[in-house]
Amino acid sequence: MSSSFNAEIFVREEIKGLTPYNPDVYPECVKLDANENPYPFPKDIQERICRALGTETFTRYPDAMAGKLVHEICTCYGLDPNQVMLGNGSDELIQNLMLTFGAGNRVVIAVPTFSMYGIHARVAGAEIVEVPRDRNFDLVVNEIVQAGSGAGLVVICSPNNPSGNSATTEQLIAILEGCCHCPVVVDQAYLEFGGTDMQPLLAEYDNLVILRTFSKAFGLAGLRVGYLFANPGLLNFLFKVKQPFNLNNFSQAAAREVLRNRDLFAWQVAQITGAKEKLYQALQDMPGIQVYPSDTNYLLFATSAPANEVYKGLLQEKVLIRNFGDPLLARYLRVTVGTPEENKIFLRALRKVIDTLGEKKND
Numbered sequence: 001m002s003s004s005f006n007a008e009i010f011v012r013e014e015i016k017g018l019t020p021y022n023p024d025v026y027p028e029c030v031k032l033d034a035n036e037n038p039y040p041f042p043k044d045i046q047e048r049i050c051r052a053l054g055t056e057t058f059t060r061y062p063d064a065m066a067g068k069l070v071h072e073i074c075t076c077y078g079l080d081p082n083q084v085m086l087g088n089g090s091d092e093l094i095q096n097l098m099l100t101f102g103a104g105n106r107v108v109i110a111v112p113t114f115s116m117y118g119i120h121a122r123v124a125g126a127e128i129v130e131v132p133r134d135r136n137f138d139l140v141v142n143e144i145v146q147a148g149s150g151a152g153l154v155v156i157c158s159p160n161n162p163s164g165n166s167a168t169t170e171q172l173i174a175i176l177e178g179c180c181h182c183p184v185v186v187d188q189a190y191l192e193f194g195g196t197d198m199q200p201l202l203a204e205y206d207n208l209v210i211l212r213t214f215s216k217a218f219g220l221a222g223l224r225v226g227y228l229f230a231n232p233g234l235l236n237f238l239f240k241v242k243q244p245f246n247l248n249n250f251s252q253a254a255a256r257e258v259l260r261n262r263d264l265f266a267w268q269v270a271q272i273t274g275a276k277e278k279l280y281q282a283l284q285d286m287p288g289i290q291v292y293p294s295d296t297n298y299l300l301f302a303t304s305a306p307a308n309e310v311y312k313g314l315l316q317e318k319v320l321i322r323n324f325g326d327p328l329l330a331r332y333l334r335v336t337v338g339t340p341e342e343n344k345i346f347l348r349a350l351r352k353v354i355d356t357l358g359e360k361k362n363d
């Protein structure tokens with residue numbers, strides 16, 4: 001091995017400052033940290049997916065444009081095939097958006113929000129402008145519009161991760177019209193659980209991009225299937241940047257079966273939503289906790305004891321929730337709604353941890 005080689009000198013400063021995304025794994029814990037669907041994947045659909053596989057699923061490259069899945073999505077959502085693009089999770093679509101519109105441009109992000117927007121923007125070499133949400137995590141539209149003037153891309157998450165609240169149609173229209181008609185991405189990863197569907201605006205706004213995913217309500221986080229709606233003129237550029245065979249054969253087949261059987265998932269979503277209401281109430285009744293209303297399958301809460309210690313205490317009780325590295329979220333934790341049994345375990349553990357930490361207050 002050559003000892004004179006130094007990789008660092010070839011790497012941009014923005015990349016050096018990043019931390020690899022490598023979340024800790026705690027197999028012994030109840031897993032309520034990643035907003036996944038907590039129910040077992042329906043056996044029936046699993047069997048249908050397996051029956052749809054053939055030898056060519058393994059030996060041949062997948063359809064680069066995922067034509068059959070695009071067709072299924074169009075049937076389901078009333079779109080034209082030239083308005084849809086598939087990704088290896090919506091994470092990949094976010095990356096493609098940043099590479100296409102963010103690189104060398106300004107990217108405006110309403111924060112706090114999903115961390116991957118900032119990470120992909122940095123990797124793409126964009127200039128990031130963060131516009132803080134207000135104290136209730138609502139969008140500050142005039143500041144977004146101001147920052148968005150001359151920007152390459154504006155990113156809004158609705159419902160927002162981690163705060164759980166949603167943008168209104170009026171807010172989004174103000175942003176779409178105010179930001180010099182630059183591309184505006186609305187990430188609707190949690191739309192099946194609540195919030196306003198922004199798809200009707202697609203017909204009117206050529207600069208609107210909507211992100212969706214099969215990872216949350218549809219229980220396919222492990223297979224990495226995200227999708228995007230936009231107008232053909234904008235999509236045309238994203239297709240130039242996309243990896244050729246980004247969505248594998250197995251995931252394409254699985255997502256098709258899921259869409260054909262989406263009623264089954266609607267039932268799970270109803271269960272999760274019901275459980276969320278109960279969890280919200282229980283957290284609201286707990287001293288030392290301030291919980292926020294949510295249109296999603298997770299709840300954000302602030303703790304009067306230091307959040308990091310609450311998080312660690314829960315880990316000792318074998319419950320994993322989300323603690324944030326983001327200074328804007330230092331007082332907060334996020335819990336995914338689990339099955340009723342998992343939620344009980346979480347609440348019992350949280351009560352114990354809060355009691356143990358007693359009156360210890362945030363600095």
Ligand SMILES: Cc1ncc(COP(=O)(O)O)c(C=O)c1O
Binds near residue numbers: 091161
């Ligand atoms: C708002 C939001 N967008 C996108 C994603 C990524 O989804 P995917 O699994 O489709 O990459 C997540 C995952 O947590 C998310 O919370």
